Amino acid sequence: MSTTRSKQSVPAPAPATTATTTLVIVAGALILSAAMGIRQTFGLFIGPFSFDRGLPVTLIAFAIALHNLVWGFAQPFAGAAADRYGSAPVVAFGASTFAAGLALSAIAPSGALLVIGMGLLVGIGVSCTTFGVVLPAVGRIASPHKRSVAMGLVSAGGSAGQVLMVPLVQGVRLHAGIATSLFVLAFLMLLIAPLGIVLDRRAQNSAAQAGFADTPPAPLREVLSQATRHRGYRLLTLGFFTCGFQLAFIATHLPEYLTLCHMPIGLGATALALIGLFNMAGSWACGWLGGRYRQHHVLGWLYLIRSATIAAFFALPKSPVSVVIFAAVMGLTWLGTVPLTSGLVAKVFGTRHLGSLFGLCFLSHQIGSFLGAWLGGLVFDLTGSYSLLWVATVAAGLIAALLHFPIDDTVVTTPALRSSGPAQA
Structure with missing residues (x-):
């Protein structure tokens, strides 16, 4: 009976044109x-903040770790706001807050202001301008x-920021100092603030076609x-902890470890x-694999590959060649978890929420990210x-693999979770 009512009240979604999808x-x-590329450069500031400003490594690592934790706690609210009000105001607010945090970090004379800027403000800004x-x-x-x-294509395109931002920041920092490089990053964040309008207009039109406008959110x-x-969902959430832990530790501390x-x-x-x-190729490949195989199985194998790669890198002698090979393999598995995880949530629960x-x-x-960055320092x-x-x-990667393989990806039919209309696998 509920299925019949759903079919009567929710019109079939009109397919989006290729041009519309491409714009989004x-x-x-x-x-x-912009957002992911900038935050990926923070590991380059640990040494300079420590030597130039006399701040302990633990404090700098805590500031970087805190933005991951704030990002995590703010993400459900940023996602809910975008679900309800659209992406434009959320992205604009996030980009401005992100830029303010970077600017404050540039001029911060003390560790406390660095924690507020790079920790609190950047964390809020990232939650409004990234995956959620x-x-x-x-x-x-x-x-x-x-x-x-x-989703894999978007994640892959987003990786271009890491490729471009890291050498940009390294060059500006070496020639003009910490403050100038952070101000440049703040300016770049402000440039992306209007792009939420594209997501907002296109996403809301698509949602209206799918019947979201006639279905009040639960x-x-x-x-x-x-x-x-x-x-x-619980297993997926627990396993996602490992992704944040591994990535934040490597991104934050790999430069100092190599030194x-x-x-x-x-x-x-x-x-x-x-x-x-390499994450550009890896994210696209994971999205492609997720469209052809069960996404939680792909996730399980991805975590196994990561753990084997990290173990080999740590145990074997270090050389420029081994570092390059490690970076390449890690890049192929870096953010591929994101389109797979979000795609699995969409498959099981629908896209309305x-x-x-x-x-x-x-x-x-992000709790994992906080611990990975902070515990490293x-x-x-x-x-x-x-x-x-x-x-x-x-060890965390092996545990994550064990958690993902038994996940049940059967589509749910609970009304509050499936208010987007008939289930679509």
Whole structure:
């Protein structure tokens, strides 16, 4: 009976044109490229902040780690706001807040202001300009059988920022100092503020065609409560913790680790740029695989590959060649988890509340990011080595793989979660 009523009240979605979908993908990729590319450069500032401003590594790592934690806690609310009000105001607010945090970090004379700028303000800004706001807009406009590929393309395009931002920041910092490089990044964030209009207009038109306009959204508390009772959603959320833990530790501490290993100066920046370059191919490939195979199985294998790569890199002798190989393989598996995870949430629960549901799942990812970045600095200050954290990243990846393989990806039919209309696998 409920199925009949749903079919009568919700018109069939009109397919989006190729031009419309392309516009959304390009806009989403540019937003992600700026936001993700900028935050990926923070590891390059640990040494300069420590030597030039006399700040302890633990404090700098805490500021970087805090933005991950704030990002995680703010993401469900940013996603819910974009679900309800559209992407334009959320992206504009986030880009402005992100830029303010970078500017404050540029002039911060003390550790406390650095924590507020790079930790609190940047964290809020990132939550409004990255996956939890951009990917739901893409997921709503793409057809179900092309959704995973579209999300992979956006994530891949977003990786261009890492390729471009890391050498840009490295060059500006070496020639003009920390403050100038951070002001340049703040200006770039302000440039992407209007792009949310493209996501907003296109996503809302698609939502209206799909019948969202006739279906009032269920209360956020009810939606999240029902999702958290789903075993597969809980396993997915727990596994996503590992992704954040591994990526934040490597992105934040790899440059300093390579310095300790007596690698050439600048190799750390090169490695981060290579990770971004290969992530472009990896994100697209993971989206493509997610459209052809069960997404949680692809995720399980991805975590296994990551753990094997990290273990080999840590155990084997270091050389410029081994660093390049490590960066390339890690790049292929870097953000491929995001289109797979968001695509799996969309497959099981639909797209009506995707921003909220993926946002809550992403909170787990960011708790892992906080711990990966902060514990790296803490363990190094206490022991003078990163060895314990390298071992922890390997173990976490193995656990994540075990959590993902048994996930049930059956489409749910609960009204509050499926208010977007008939289930579409």
